Amino acid sequence: MSDPQWWQRGVIYQIYPRSFQDSNDDGIGDLKGIEARLDALVALGIDAIWVSPIFPSPMADFGYDVADYCGIDSRFGTMDDFDSLLAACHARGLKLLLDFVPNHTSDQHPWFAESRASRDNPKRDWYLWRDPAPGGGPPNNWISDFGGSAWEWDEATGQFYYHAFLKEQPDLNWRNPEVVEAMLGVLRFWLDRGVDGFRIDVLWHMVKHADFPDNPPNPAWTPAMGEMFRVLQLHSTDQPEVHGIARDMRRVADGYSPERVLIGEIYLPVERLMDYYGRGAPEVHLPFNFQLIEAPWKAETLARLIADYEAALPAGGWPNWVLGNHDRPRAASRFGPEQARVAAMLLLTLRGTPTIYYGDEIGLADVPIPAERVVDPRELREPGKGLNRDPVRTPMAWDDGDTAGFTRGEPWLPLHDDWRTRNVAAQRGDPGSIWSLYRDLLALRRERAALHVGDWLPVECAGDILAYARRHGDERMLVVLNLGDRPQPFAIPEWAGELAVLLSTRGAGADPARLRADEGLILG
Incomplete structure (x- = not known):
């Protein structure tokens, strides 16, 4: 790539604003709080922040029920606070992306x-x-x-x-041209204000079959899965006409600058996901790739998954990877604290744009929520199905104070039990912490073109080892990951024999011919 855009070489960091930093002691994070913590994000080494919805909302679904697309909810601040945050981001070389929720509005809109x-x-x-x-x-x-x-x-x-979600979230009719023009006007409003792009919520939901036929039953459904899986969403999602809308959105973004980026939330199999890059005309720049969230943590499975995804990309399609978000269990809970470090190395060394979910850089795991503190409407409607999103939305821990530096009030959700030691301040002072690992990975990624824009090539391996090369011009790098909890031998390829270990998830003493348990290595 001779001249990649920032969103191709950079790293995105998702902020759930209610839980990032509270500036007015009401227990809820806000825009001034985000601005106050930007220097910490610069120190970490990210390139852009994506902020989950901050628009006026009754909060039936915590901001994903929008009552005004061109305002700021008073819980988060004012439009002046937003402008200040945007200016502060740009002054630090950071980009700011908003969460656009076009499928539905609030019933109070x-x-x-x-x-x-x-x-x-x-x-x-x-x-x-x-x-x-x-x-x-x-x-x-x-x-x-x-x-x-x-x-x-x-x-x-x-x-x-x-309503595809709560009854308080009625779906818009995107077959109506007036709706299309009104919502494209929302994009223009924020682009005129200077935002650098949008994450588009549930893009694949936005158009429904014109005749509204029944969805077919799901033959694999069991009650434990939750009611939404009882039918297959054949007619209520992923309709052909949605691609015309995505093309309209892309034309709006491209009319401002090729640096403005659109990211689509799309939970679909890879072969259907690829359509959202655009067939014949461009659609979203990055259809979110959630495979690392959903796949079994097995070397053979991941090797095949990565290769198949790379092979499926259309000409010019830029890959992307996600390890966690505000809806799904955290990496530290899925893999354990040691493998969460290996997962971080995987995320930040694959080809394409990675997105980091706030808190993952301190190894934050899902936080148990007492029944009386549950606020997620999904859990309240179907308790006990494993659908609760509260555990992954808990407050960020900045220091070892009584409320972890997040607020001087009562946090809206409970803190994790070990915030006294699992916080940014403690980990920034510890070169062996997961925060320091993220910082070092991001620095190495930025320094080496092979990591941020280079080719990806598989490397033959066995057992619990996942390995691949990154290549750019004459630069060659090798990534070797032990996804198991036992030491594993690795046959170093002949071409990599002169490479030295640049970074290990387990610190000094690395031997690329025999990886320690739960160890990831980068050689260059």
Whole structure:
């Protein structure tokens, strides 16, 4: 790559704003808090922050129910606070991405208030309204991702409206050109303000089959999986027309600068995910690749997964990798604290753009939430199904103070039990900490072109070893990861015989011919 964009060579860091830093002692993180911690992120070495929704919202789903796309929720601050944060990011060489939630609004959005006012309201068709099925009941069998029917009866107008998530989150009708233009206007509003791009929430949900047929039953479903999996979302997601909308969004972004980036949240098999790069015309720059979140932590499986993903990429398609986010269990809980270090090395040495979830850099694990402290609507609707997202959204720990430096009030969710030692201040002073490992990985990635823009090539290995080369021009690097809890031999390729160990997840004493348990190495 002769001239990569920042989003190709850089690293994105996701911030869940309620949990990052509280500046006014109400127990909820805010924009001033984020700004106060930017220098710590610069010290870590990231290139961009993606901030989960900060728009005005009743908070039925903690900001993913938007009541005004062009404002700032007072819990997080003001538009002046946002402008200050954006300027502070840019002054430090950081980019700022917003979380755009276009599939649905809050039921408190003025658009929906008009839509439900009467059947002949000009905005009636901005949402998805349908008559009852013959004989009564919902129009079809579609199920909300939060459980229960995806249709809500509106007594006043005698129709159902569709909601893929909570009933407080009615879906917009993206087949209506007025909706399209209004939402593209939202993108322009924030791009005019200077934001560097957007993560687009549930992009694959945005268009539904025009005839609303029943979804087929899922033959593999069991009650333990949760109700949303009872049917296959064949007709309620991933419709062909969504690609036209993605192309429209891309045209808007490209009209500002090739440095403005669009990232699509898309949970689909790889072969369907690739369509969102665009077939014939560009769509999103980075369709999120969640395979590391979902795959078994086995060397053979991951080697095949990485190779298949690389092979599937369309011409010009830039890869990306995600290890955790605000919806899924944390890496330290999935793999354990030692393998979380190996996972960090994997994330930051694969080809493509990585996204780090806040707290992963201190090895934060899922935090047990007492029943009386649960606030996630998904867990409250279907308790005990393993769907609770609260454990991965808990406050960041900055120091060993009584509330971990996050707030001087009562944190909105509990802290992790070991915050006195598992915090940024303690780990920044410890060269062997996972924070220091992340910092060193990010520094090495930035320094070596082979790591941030180079080719990826598989290396033959066996057992619990996953190995691959990174190559750029004459520069060659070798990454070797032991995904097991026992020492493993490794046959160093002949071409790599003169390479030296640059970094180990376990510090000094590394031997690339025999990796220690839970060890990752970078040779160069």
